Amino acid sequence: MTNFDVVVVGAGPAGMAAAAAAAKHGAGVCVIDDNAKPGGQIWRGSDGHRDRRFAAYQTALEVARVNLRRESRVVAHPASNVLRIETLTGFEDIGYRRLILATGARERFLPFPGWTLQGVMGVGGLQAMVTAGLPIEGKRVVLSGSGPLLLAVAAALAKKGAQILGIFEQASAARVMTFGVQLLRFPGKLREGAVYRAVTRQAPYRTGAWVVEARGDHSLQSVTVSVNGALRAIECDYLGCGFHLVPNLELPRLLQCQIRSEYVEVSDTQETSVPGIFCAGEPTGIGGLEKALCEGEIAGLECSGRSGAHLFKRRDRRLRFARQLDLAFALRPELKELVAPDTFVCRCEDVRRRALDSMLSWREAKLHTRCGMGPCQGRICGPATEFLFGWNSEHVRPPVYPARVSTIACAVEVSKGEV
Amino acid sequence: MTRSVSGEDAKPTVDLTVNGRSVSVRSGSNVAAALLQAGIAFRTSVSGEPRGPLCAMGICMECCATVNGIPHIRTCQAAVESGMEVVTG
Numbered sequence: 001m002t003n004f005d006v007v008v009v010g011a012g013p014a015g016m017a018a019a020a021a022a023a024k025h026g027a028g029v030c031v032i033d034d035n036a037k038p039g040g041q042i043w044r045g046s047d048g049h050r051d052r053r054f055a056a057y058q059t060a061l062e063v064a065r066v067n068l069r070r071e072s073r074v075v076a077h078p079a080s081n082v083l084r085i086e087t088l089t090g091f092e093d094i095g096y097r098r099l100i101l102a103t104g105a106r107e108r109f110l111p112f113p114g115w116t117l118q119g120v121m122g123v124g125g126l127q128a129m130v131t132a133g134l135p136i137e138g139k140r141v142v143l144s145g146s147g148p149l150l151l152a153v154a155a156a157l158a159k160k161g162a163q164i165l166g167i168f169e170q171a172s173a174a175r176v177m178t179f180g181v182q183l184l185r186f187p188g189k190l191r192e193g194a195v196y197r198a199v200t201r202q203a204p205y206r207t208g209a210w211v212v213e214a215r216g217d218h219s220l221q222s223v224t225v226s227v228n229g230a231l232r233a234i235e236c237d238y239l240g241c242g243f244h245l246v247p248n249l250e251l252p253r254l255l256q257c258q259i260r261s262e263y264v265e266v267s268d269t270q271e272t273s274v275p276g277i278f279c280a281g282e283p284t285g286i287g288g289l290e291k292a293l294c295e296g297e298i299a300g301l302e303c304s305g306r307s308g309a310h311l312f313k314r315r316d317r318r319l320r321f322a323r324q325l326d327l328a329f330a331l332r333p334e335l336k337e338l339v340a341p342d343t344f345v346c347r348c349e350d351v352r353r354r355a356l357d358s359m360l361s362w363r364e365a366k367l368h369t370r371c372g373m374g375p376c377q378g379r380i381c382g383p384a385t386e387f388l389f390g391w392n393s394e395h396v397r398p399p400v401y402p403a404r405v406s407t408i409a410c411a412v413e414v415s416k417g418e419v
Numbered sequence: 420m421t422r423s424v425s426g427e428d429a430k431p432t433v434d435l436t437v438n439g440r441s442v443s444v445r446s447g448s449n450v451a452a453a454l455l456q457a458g459i460a461f462r463t464s465v466s467g468e469p470r471g472p473l474c475a476m477g478i479c480m481e482c483c484a485t486v487n488g489i490p491h492i493r494t495c496q497a498a499v500e501s502g503m504e505v506v507t508g
Contacts, residue, residue: 118455122474219458347481380479402480
């Protein structure tokens with residue numbers, strides 16, 4: 001087992017900012033990340049973005065000799081102040097004095113007929129695939145779901161030569177307009193707004209609209225969209241469909257951090273209800289890059305014995321923006337009607353809605369139908385069933401990711417000394 | 420036989436084998452992008468449906484395949500390497 005003053009889980013913007021701030025002030029820092037490259041879902045290493053802050057943080061981490069554990073997933077919490085990580089070849093226990101959870105967010109997926117066809121992906125998912133080498137030039141793309149990601153991805157894919165046939169936002173025009181006006185209050189977001197307006201001039205952007213069905217023989221051929229109640233079929237190669245984001249709360253829950261209104265509850269200093277465990281970025285409220293950087297820095301400073309108080313005001317502004325996002329892109333109840341009796345709700349175990357109709361809870365569904373018991377461990381169908389049936393999928397048990405038996409079975413080794 | 424599926428021949432490519440078939444993709448791609456371009460199903464679901472990637476961030480597990488003999492590799496998280504052998508199922 002290796003011990004560190006500060007361990008950060010997640011090498012996205014919040015985690016990088018946290019590690020940089022903590023290491024700058026002398027703490028021995030380890031960052032654990034699932035991916036091959038740091039940067040999280042937004043920066044994704046150096047691929048396809050022009051944000052200089054990423055390179056600056058990367059340099060800062062190197063200079064401060066921050067220990068970066070790539071392709072490593074936290075699977076359990078085998079003893080107090082210890083995390084067990086699984087790597088491609090084995091496992092390791094990492095001890096900490098202070099822990100910063102910067103686990104980020106994922107897209108929320110809602111089931112609808114045809115959503116399991118190849119070619120149907122998340123909105124961010126499609127962009128990630130394109131960044132990772134999927135050719136998109138000349139491809140016909142429909143984007144649907146909810147949230148600012150729809151517009152950001154439409155802009156990015158259009159730039160690469162995709163034909164964006166339509167952007168379908170479930171939120172009402174009134175809500176989106178209100179949000180647009182709110183954007184004016186957040187100066188950093190103005191440029192973002194300008195990009196969005198440019199996109200909507202090129203591709204039809206419809207509010208109060210969503211995909212009701214995807215069709216194809218094994219892979220996607222067309223979608224049917226509902227625009228203010230009128231149905232229309234569109235032939236396309238790819239559908240990006242995701243309903244805003246949900247925070248990755250598996251680890252905070254495993255560590256018994258208090259969750260309130262779907263987010264990790266934190267103090268002014270980003271400390272959770274568990275002393276010594278801090279949280280930064282999307283798990284405290286879906287608010288994007290600036291909020292994540294600010295919260296990460298506060299957490300990093302606080303964990304290395306400094307104060308982040310000078311950043312509280314900026315953070316609070318970003319937090320207000322996060323709340324506005326939640327209000328603007330709240331899901332409309334009609335989306336619950338999309339899932340047909342024979343639509344798969346749980347993709348891992350192929351559990352259809354019909355099988356879930358008589359279930360009263362997430363736990364009952366798991367026991368009787370295996371819904372949420374597959375390899376994703378309910379990460380996809382959990383948020384969907386919360387919305388569809390009002391189930392509470394809060395209970396988390398180790399391992400929080402599928403792990404090898406040897407990883408789970410071994411006892412915690414005696415500490416080999418401190419770094 | 421090497422089949423170019425990248426459509427961008429000017430860029431350096433990497434050859435890998437997918438289900439015994441040679442596939443050539445742009446260098447720097449991930450394995451999931453290679454399979455998607457080749458039009459290959461990543462996985463057969465428990466009821467027999469062909470599946471492909473959904474989240475592309477290592478969470479949904481829909482893109483898992485056997486890479487160089489190691490099962491359950493999330494192809495959206497794995498970069499292509501020359502001579503890599505991928506088996507889907």
